[in-house]
Amino acid sequence: MRTTTKIDELDIYVWEGKADIVDRVARCMASFDVEVIRADDIAISPERTALRPSLAIISVSVIDSGALVLRDWQVAHGIPVVWVGAAPRDHDPAMYPSEYSHVLPLDFTCAELRGMVMKLVLQLRAHSAKTHESDAMIANSECMQALLHEVDTFADCDTSVLVHGETGVGKERIAQLLHDKHSRYGQGPFVAVNCGAIPDGLFESLFFGHSKGSFTGAVVAHKGYFEQADGGTLFLDEIGDLPLYQQVKLLRVLEDSAVTRIGSATPVKLDFRLVAATNKHLPQLVKDGTFRADLYYRLAVIELKIPSLEERGAVDKIAIFKAFIAQIVGSERLSALPDLPYWLADAVADTYFPGNVRELRNLAERIGVTVRQIGAWDAARLQRLLALARTSQPVPAESAAEVLVDRSKWDMAERNRVLAALDANSWRRQDTALYLGISRKVLWEKMRKYQIFDEEPETRESE
Template sequence: MRSPDSFEQLDIYVWEGKADIVERVARCMSSFDVEVVRADGMALGMERDAGRAAVAVISVSAMDSSGFSLTTESLQGTPVVWVASASRERDSASYPPDYRHVLPYDFTCAELRTMIAKLVRQLRTRVAELPGPDELVAHSEAMKALLSEVKTFADCDHAVLLRGDTGVGKERVAQLLHRGHQAYGKGAFIAVNCGAIPDGLFESLFFGHAKGSFTGAVASHRGYFEQATGGTLFLDEIGDLPRYQQVKLLRVLEDRAVVRLGSANPVRVDFRLVAASNRNLREMVAAGDFRADLFYRLAVIELYVPNLQERGETDKVALFRSILAEVLGDAAPDLGELPHWLTDAVAATAFPGNVRQLRNLGERIGVIARQTGGWDRAHIERALALARIRTDGPAPQTEAIGDRRGWNSSERNRIIEALEINDWRRQDAAQHLGISRKVLWEKMRKYQILDGEPSIPEDG
């Protein structure tokens, strides 16, 4: 049966917890060309095929049993269908903030299809209204040189390795390389954060799996390699891949074929590979932490993405203006010109989180300006203070806390600072610190860091 427009190129990710709804969802959608994936245990920030729409179907019981909090923010804008508990309790405390789309536990196929079709239509309308990707802000000589190299190498078939600090915009550069290729630029751009691959799911996520290959595999699933065929596969934080996974990636690059879990039939794949890392892969090769043969396959072309300090004050202010214009929209003209004290403060601020941190600041100040109707200096300077970090070295150890509990209080403060800078969004804070979300979570538990907790004062 041909899928209706709403079900074309659609993936449905199901977090079922104890509700046992994956098979029911798969059965309801079995007549259409829709992929249903059981997502319990998967990282919420997982990367999806850019050419396909995605909807999450989440049982309320999954919020606790899956081992993480399901929030609208962590789902990165993916529309959600919530399935009530078996008792049909509709208490608002049982759901995250955005729980408008709720089905009863004993939902019918017609109810599910109608709601999913509505959400997908809304999603695709919103995406169609977004402006196309613009060129990167590049007033500095460092960025102009980078964009010149991107233009030179965009249409070659060879792998590209992007080097640069966390948050400098390596994915944006990868997208420019993708769009600049005459053939692969017409395909999908598949972005994968290698530091967010859950243990034990590498093969399923990258290679895909056949229906029935393991418990919960109610439908076949195309892995990242297949999804990227005809387009570009972007592997961010490639240095976080364990060596046993590096071997499997190298084999795919050499053979250009994959075998899904539970299948014996190889599938040909053809994609352009762009990898990125904020770590020094050459040093990792020398230390034995990264395979030399894989490094040489990745680094046919190496490009360095400069950080904000290297780009200078002009790029900082230009990026800040661009972010504010995006946040304020039609309200921008009513607020008047940016005050000099604000642009001077942005130019003088160090952004170790780079563009990601600058965007966080721009969005925060944009919200303040919109809500107050102007450039409220008191509110804005408080936001600027949160963006600044200590420049006089790490905070001293506090014996009363650090020694008694076995804590490294300077590391604890750095973690809290990163969380504050990123509005306590753990995925962004982990990227800011250059660690995985799982490691950040473990450190928060170790140091007993609660959301919104201030850092320890320097005087102890």
């Protein structure tokens, strides 16, 4: 059953097994573009599961055979689901996250249904706009422009891509760009999996899926990550954390372009692009015997290296920080404030962020929330936040050698920051301490630690 009126060119899909509710939904949604699909039809028509709703699924009294398909759509594609009557009796928050689930009473009115739909339309539209805005990759530095040029060059290739980069540099963002820019796979799903967070014993079920009745509790068939990514992109983050026995199974799927569910003897042909990412040096892992050489060569057909935030320099640090601040504070409130203070921009540029963009975002969130609440660039408050950010480094290095390198880079950046602050304040220590958001005693300790000496007479300090 299908009506033809558009709402902002967006489709809303309705899924139901009982004709009476189907008819009620169709009548209530007569002014929308709606396709009503019966849950039992989904269960017996595998080709129907390839549907990719453009806006939402409204699911009313879903039968067991359709529940896991819904779960896959919800979790993999972020599609909201409205349960009419109640959520399933075996409602599991891990399988049906609350942010995707909405409930209407069984005797819902048209006003209630339309109100729910309009609420979802507005939420999805706002989320889409926010995602589009935040997904605009900032690349003012030459190294990032070179990376994005490589992304454009290889985006439409069908071969596997291996993305290298430190923690927090945005490896998933690059994978998403590769997906979005592909002429064919970009029209399909983007399924992201963190290989370092796969529970023991669940690899096969999560990746390969299972048939109904294949084991106790398998009351319905379930598609694994490989099948969910069919027609699109499978992004495997932290691929270096995958155990050897799982690497073998992944390689087999990549070689065969097919997967066999647990409890089934029938292979399912697949067509997806694989993008893998790691912050480890895989050739070294191959030498150490913890990563298969054949899998490495299968993954590394195209290799992309994402520069660290330190390599990108001040031009990107400040631009990214401003973008985060605008997103957190809000454009309306931000427009009522003076421009970003020069001292704050300089401090961000001079700060070393071991956690890269992720750590910079954390600092921007702290500062943004403060500015939003007090409605001003309060120097004393913000300098305290900056000082706190510079003295806390929760991101561990990979080895003792890396710890020494990171410590050295941090010390050099910190020494330069103190020198710049002293110069900016004519070497007046009281003013410099206030500028940095620290006490005069702490400033003196830093000067002694980094061997910063005032060559001028003490009278230079007009304190």
